[in-house]
Amino acid sequence: MNQPILRLLATTNYKNLYLGPEAYLNQLNILIGSNGSGKSNFISCLKFLKDCLIATPDENRGVSSFEDAISKLGHDRVLDVNIESPAKVSLSYCFSHFSQTNNPRSVILDFKLYADKQKARVSISEEYLYSGENLRLASLWEPFYYYKLHETELGKGVLSVYDTPSQDTTHFEPLDKISTNSLGLLMIPQLLEDSQFPPENTPVYKIRRELIEFISKWQFYNANNMNLNLIRTVEPKIGGSDIYLSASGDNLPLVLENLSQNIDFEDSLNEAMKSILPKTRRIRPVRSGRLSLTVEWYFEDIKEAFYLNEMSDGTVRMLCWATILHSPLLPSLIVIDEPELGLHVSWMPILAEWIKKAATRTQIIITTHSPDLLDHFTDRLENVLCFYSENKTHFSVKSLSKEMLEPKLEEGWQLGDLYRVGDPSIGGWPW
Template sequence: MLTTLAIQNYRSLRDLVLPLSRLTVIVGANGTGKSSLYRALRLLADAGRNGAVAALAGEGGLPSTLWAGPESIGRAVREGRAPVRGVARKEPVGLRLGYSGDDFGYALDFGLPVPENTAFNLDPEYKRESVWHGPVLRSSALLADRSGSRVRIRDESGGWTDSGRSIALTDSMVSEFADPRRCPELLLVRERLRAWRFYDQFRTDAGSPARQSRIGTRTWALDHDGSDLAAALRTIQESAADVVLATAIDDAFPGSRVEVAATDGRFDLRFHQHGLLRPLSAAELSDGTLRYLLWAAALLSPRPPELLVLNEPETSLHPDLLPALAALITAAAKKTQVLVVSHSQLLVRFLEDASVLELEKDFGQTVVAGQGRLDRPAWHWPKR
């Protein structure tokens, strides 16, 4: 389980260190940085697939994503005796992301490239990457360390050996160097990052992929766009979780049930609703009903990931459906670690045993409400 998430200089997240529990809920007013935190976590996961640089480009490049305020805010500014103004930098420009758990930790440091004669001078570079054992980075706990294009790994004697190869400055060491014999921990970190699962506001309009009939295969994890909803529900029904799914449907829509008809490999969703003479197809379902079925398929996956991240799952759901949704989330948290970003205080009240972190703004930067310096989890960034 992840115990700490750290983000530095990503949009309004100038210096954020969050404690994570089995079920963590992130709340806050509009503009406090909830969406930025969600995107930062996705960016961290992209490193496992060597897609972080492309993801940053999709956000406008590294300069567009960096913290736009001053490096530090002095006492005079906080007391209103001086305006906010830029000061001489003491630290190099960098976007840093990392996490740690009881077993391993990982951190990366993106920076601007040294200008050269190329059209790609805005491509961010990995200035530093580190994988360590335990919840806090220490030099003695380092297992793999990357500075520039070279990677060094801890050998069996406890000393350091060079990996014997260089990697491009725009490539991640966890995606490009993961030798199961020389550094199995690096391979484990990569596979964990790749296994994180994200769901963000499913489409429920008339053209939604979830409303279409299609050929289905056994589906252990719902796709991010919900296109394999029928197959995912049928997989749940055939994997000894049919009673759990039936209960989740009845909790939300009393007297209703879901049927998945398979004809020549083509899967069709049929929703039997109390009081109707015929079942409704996916194309006929209301947006709220379809969205709830999508969340049920995502949260009841027979193969849950190590980390499941949900972004505003309450969107377009009637308040009457939130207790049933909360029950699904709570049940999922018993099998996997869950992080929920939510606007709904009502949903939060229904979530049992959740650790709630409220974000707020302080001179433009995102902070955790009530978190002092001594309340933050211990965290150290690898130095360049």
């Protein structure tokens, strides 16, 4: 698979999460750890970046995407409570396999937030976009910088510009009037409008477009936020272009309608649901009235269709996960918090296989507290990230490995067994 992925995340002074050294991510990532160990804060870092790059209705009232995103993140409470305010919070994201001309490379977006609790203010104090494989190597030699913003003076920066039409070499040109209330990655086109440099004469032009397109397709789900009542009762209007399930799941019939144009998806979905309810014959979106959609569920030996309001909570949840994970049009990143909620234990191996299969086509991050689900990732220990604490105040991340757990695996332990008993190798217990 040679498509972009989020390769690492690093943080400093961010809430209770200390990712220095950085946390490396794979195609498939299973996050485990006790409640309060930083898993939600980790995911919030990813949501924050997407929110910074997505236009919001409040922009018409003078509220930028960044200001909206920082409000959702906790505003000045993003700063570690143990750090005296004001101080800087660092967030760094590395993306692999982005193309610049014909040369795939990794790109790092690195920025610092200035958090002042006394003034209830958070702004961007530094921002860099550069090529490199990881953050530590960047300190050993000078990487290629697409831009540096606010480095020496707030509101000012430099941008790489090609020297010649052949685009072999570059030099820095100054930028000014750079807002500290918007992410520079989003503002580049506006900044170039006020400069003498055509966008195509800058290396950032193409990579920026690819990066924003990639991040804007990230999708986040939390089983606690799936609104089963809405999923069962809301009948969305025909004609919408939705291909991704919403966070609440309320557009399920519309997503099924749009994805069912792909015959393979319909077959795949029906087979998936047969694995949990063997007598399933067909699931299909149908018109309800003239302009709305609902979902019919047919079973063998029963002529009449069933509707979602007649199905169990767990069954509806599994239909949502199947729709997300079997889609022919997967998001560039799927994040699911605790997908096991409300599901029968016998469905855990099925859910695990859906997750593993989808991870061969896109990047996936799952958080879980379910030993029963973890049992089925014993064969993927290198994909498990454990959140742990050295001092009970700050949490870091470590990757598991077969070598780390080999003695217990040889005794017949599964990953979920170790989680159940609070084995210190993998954490999971708050003491």
